[in-house]
Amino acid sequence: EPEVTQTPSHQVTQMGQEVILRCVPISNHLYFYWYRQILGQKVEFLVSFYNNEISEKSEIFDDQFSVERPDGSNFTLKIRSTKLEDSAMYFCASRDDGRQPQHFGDGTRLSIL
Amino acid sequence: QKEVEQDPGPLSVPEGAIVSLNCTYSNSAFQYFMWYRQYSRKGPELLMYTYSSGNKEDGRFTAQVDKSSKYISLFIRDSQPSDSATYLCAMSAVQGGKLIFGQGTELSVKP
Numbered sequence: 001e002p003e004v005t006q007t008p009s010h011q012v013t014q015m016g017q018e019v020i021l022r023c024v025p026i027s028n029h030l031y032f033y034w035y036r037q038i039l040g041q042k043v044e045f046l047v048s049f050y051n052n053e054i055s056e057k058s059e060i061f062d063d064q065f066s067v068e069r070p071d072g073s074n075f076t077l078k079i080r081s082t083k084l085e086d087s088a089m090y091f092c093a094s095r096d097d098g099r100q101p102q103h104f105g106d107g108t109r110l111s112i113l
Numbered sequence: 114q115k116e117v118e119q120d121p122g123p124l125s126v127p128e129g130a131i132v133s134l135n136c137t138y139s140n141s142a143f144q145y146f147m148w149y150r151q152y153s154r155k156g157p158e159l160l161m162y163t164y165s166s167g168n169k170e171d172g173r174f175t176a177q178v179d180k181s182s183k184y185i186s187l188f189i190r191d192s193q194p195s196d197s198a199t200y201l202c203a204m205s206a207v208q209g210g211k212l213i214f215g216q217g218t219e220l221s222v223k224p
Binding site: 004006008031033035041042043044045048056091095098099101102103104105106107109 | 120147149154155156157158159164189191201203208209210211212214215216217
């Protein structure tokens with residue numbers, strides 16, 4: 001069964017450094033999403049992306065965050081200058097152009113030191 | 114009032130039991146309702162997806178939506194130890210829109 005793939009599974013970064021989280025959505029999907037889950041808290045929406053532009057973003061998704069689809073298969077989330085509070089699991093999700101729900105990857109655990 | 118509320122548990126049941134999980138919500142605009150299962154250190158895995166009110170059955174799983182009460186449920190029949198996981202409810206107001214998640218209920222099924 002096709003799946004959403006995320007790399008790396010665990011990223012450790014010094015505070016203030018830039019980090020890029022990578023996702024390969026399911027191949028025929030057109031809508032892409034990032035969510036995060038701080039330890040012990042709910043999964044929270046960050047941003048949705050369609051047709052090479054942001055469709056919707058949450059208040060968490062400030063100027064330190066950006067997303068990009070650099071080629072036909074990858075979808076990335078960049079955090080420009082990481083803070084301690086950015087430590088969380090980051091999940092990528094995708095869906096097709098139909099009435100189907102979002103399918104999630106296994107996440108990248110981001111640890112900011 | 115929180116947008117989506119879900120009892121975090123933990124919930125422990127014996128193998129073979131019927132499990133009932135539920136969420137309440139406050140936003141009457143929600144129309145799309147999902148249940149995801151999340152194993153430790155894994156991503157949410159879609160179990161059930163329903164639109165508007167009604168019931169949907171898939172194998173041992175039944176999802177119910179009662180929009181008038183703003184209440185959704187997931188029933189698991191003949192529960193198995195492999196069902197031990199955290200169950201997340203999620204909902205959205207528009208098709209493909211941002212998902213709002215509950216806290217998740219941790220379920221443990223004992224052999």
